[in-house]
Amino acid sequence: MTGYVEPAPHEFAANFLFDEGGLAPFFAADSRVKAGDGSQSAEFLDRGERWVVKLYFQDSNIVHPGNQLPTGTDWRLQEMREFRLKIARHPDEDSVGEQDFNAHLTPRWQGMKTEDKYGNVSEYSIPESIREAVNVKIMGSNIDFDRYQALLQSAAAAVRIRGDYFETPHEYSNVQDAERYVRVQEDASGPVHARDGPIASMGHLLESDRTGYRKVVQNDDDDYGRNLPGYYHTVTLGPRRVREVFPDHALPKEIKHYYAREALAQPDDSPLRHPKIGVSYQVSRWDETLGVSSEDLVQLQRELDQTLLSVLADAGLDIAPTNGSGVFVPDAYFDAVTTEESPEIVSLDVTEIRSTQESVVIRHLADGLSPVQWESLETLVTDGGEVSPADIAEDHGRHVESVRRALRGIEDLVEREYAKVSLRSSYVADLVHQAVKEAEDAVKRAAETGAKAVRTAQQGMEETMGVFIAWAARHDIDIDDALSRRDARMEMRFGNPGQQASRVIREGFRIWEEAGLPTERYRMARVRFNDGSIADAWRYLKPG
Template sequence: MKTVTPGWHEVAGNLNFSGLEGWFALESAFDPSDTTRDFTESGERWRATISYQEGNLLPPDGGETPDGTTVDFETIREWRLTIKRHPDEDPVAEPAVGREGRQRFSAHVRPRWRGQKAEKKNGEVTDIPTPDALGDGLSVRVSGANIDPRRYFPLLRHAVTAFGVNAEHFGGIPGEDGYGPHETSNVQDAARYVRLDKRQSGPVHGRDGPLARMGHLLENDRTGYRKVVQNDDDDYGTNLPGYYHTVTLGPTRVAEAFPGHELAFEAKHYYAREAADRKPSEPLAHPKLEVAYQVSQMPGDFTLRWNDDGITQLQRELDRVIVSILAEAGLDVAPGDDGDEGPKRRGPFFRDSYWKPEVSEAGPDPVSLDFARIRDEQESVVVRHLADGGFSPVEWDIAETLVSDGGKVAPEDIAEENDRPLGSVYRALRRLDDFLERSREKIAFESPFVAEMVVDKVRQAREAGKGALETVAKTAEAQRRGVEETASAFIAWASKYDIDIENRDGARMRLRMSDDLSKDEIQRRIQRGFELWTDAGRDPATFRGALIDFGTGGSSAFYYLQ
């Protein structure tokens, strides 16, 4: 489908290469009086500088690596290349005043061999792990920004060639087997982003927006990794709503919101530190929505390879998260190009020096972040449970204990705290099983959303009883009027929005709802109801022909499903 195309921001990882010839070649080619060279790649001008550091790597024992390569050096130099867009072409570089551009990356070239060792400052000798599959080779740690990761490899080859080093030592000969970085090459960090017009980005970072809900809904309070940050004051104490809002999801929860995804990520809405002092016409006055791969949250045996498949997976998953957040926030993910905002703006987006909001014909399909699905599924479970007779006294005790504790609780603790027989607690837990999570003989609510919804009903029932009884009554009435229990998610949707359903045999279906809503909100609710109705296996024509009754008038549901 048509969607905006995010751009690459920061990228880091390891490009590995077989053999030590490239390291020897840099030793031979280095001229301390000539450390800067220019070159051209894909029609663009680039500049490379070279330096070295005398690190703490030790020569191999006996001057020979286990694979038989002679390394006749007492000091093992580690080479550093800085590869950047030529200052005459980098959009933000200002050579006259020495301002550096931001389209660049560094490459730290280190030799590797099996059994390699290094000496710490205190004299302690430590092992340097080297993949067995690599053997004698080079590990090039790359870290940069505003460059497609697919370009790091060819840019590195051009840079070493500019210093007189044969590019074959860095990835082989094009067209031959083995060309490219070694299979052990890996991605450690990568981010994609869009820049949003600050006048329209509020729904993204709102307290009930998609960032907040991702962390709130999908993470059990004390299971796995969850990080939610909401800071609306900049580093100088100036209030700037949305200044730094992030949510991080580990891989165990990512698939719940994004089916088919496996990469942990951090989604972030943030401004530059100096944003408050920038004019609205400047890009830095406007925030970024960025999604970054989080390698630290991945299992220890997982490696995201730096190859075509790995980069494609990375881009697909990060872009899908971005587009889904935008869609969930109600922003136009594919704005037209015929607005009157000027060349800097396009729909909710703001162009910057390295990214412009271009729309692709084959962008990722945004998911509803599965928030609606998960909420409806979880809500329908609670509603169905209440409709089946409500909570027993023991179940009330369990609910209140889980909410007040905020985490996982052993059944024995619940029994002791509430002076209940352990057997009755276990029987009640079996009845509550649909919305509880169990592990290691402890229990918790499936999500904070379920916890809040249940405790809401608990408190209402304890204090007045009205809320729970109304929900049960609405559900029971809906069932009497022809909505079977199989449509529990649809029932939950109607209960949530206070929509009265009438669907008598032979009569036109009627949905009574408030008209105190915008047309867009009414349309959004009706469209969601239609999805749940059809998901339950009901006849789509019945819903399309339903009368949406506002009390003072109404219209066909078909009108809202265009």
């Protein structure tokens, strides 16, 4: 297996729920805090590294249960408190001081109530399978995802709380946030955040125009208003969109290119001068959860790393440097080294997706769309709100079943979910919007040309001129108003010269003759092209 640069862990958040010891860990934390006059501190070793821990308490919004819980357990604590363990790498081994996490320990029992800041009391939802438990909410950074639970156990033991209380997480434990990143030289990362780079392209091509969550950010100014290209560029994709590129992925993700807030103030030799490129898990973008088991964490890291490395490769960066660290910049937590255990790189195929979406739109336009389909597309590209088949039917005076049948005929252009309709991607939306606008312009041109025909007929010309006017509208040819004056030279304005122009002009002459109109008038017409060139019509009517 090819070795690629190994991303580093950045942010991580998870809820670890432990119920095998009931509320014993909570009571133990309370006892130890009281024994230490409000806190306990200790040091411990993990994998040969020195770590420090501090146990302390905070006020709680949990309503005091009285002398006994609804579950029947006696409650002898006079104050409602919650507890925290601040766990960090020893400062002698972490000069930056950002390899740490905070573990927030709160009790859980059936019937537990909480009070908000306005004094409103409500029952806290506890899974029915749990009688009593403790929840440990972990928020940390720059630590491998699979180390948090072991570090929690060691830290608890160091302040004399049994570590085995935190041995077996409940199945409802879940990951809330996680990111893996690399740091890249500032003069090499441009293709990642470019307007046609992978971040922008994935957001444009893979995200529905209105359903689900759509977020593409391209901010090139820092918090102080100074220009810094690529300062904060992100794209967020839900699980369905992610699977269009990574078929075996399940997790919603955010891909981002970003600089530190003070990047421009950093010296040239500082790693913070250079941007991070990261991929993070977005728990709020789906209805499912990711657990904290070893299998879940392996899946999490694999998906984040595979996405990140594939984005870098798509941008043309060498992700397997053989000479030093290549374009990657080591920092306190990112070593910029290659590893043999790397995920397979996946081609993003954004170009292929763009081509496929273009061909779908072109095919439907070429095959012809029904009036109801045109009306549906027109509503989808002009209505910025949530659209349903019923909305489309109401807009155009159609029966809702007619709209549904029309939408079923263009399912590769639109997505239908529940009572909502959307175009398949923002790129498809752009293409359809352009087509709808061109159609509207054509109708407008035809109406204007038709008005000319009416004026012409009113001035005594033959009714058969309408056939010629229809030909002009079909080919987007503008017939000058001089047509209505018998003593003026007719002028036709349309596209570029060439064989296509010759064929169209000859076709127009045939229609003109069949209408019984004066042939010399057409032959002497002036033809004006978009490139500014001018010619006489008769030059295109020569035999051969």
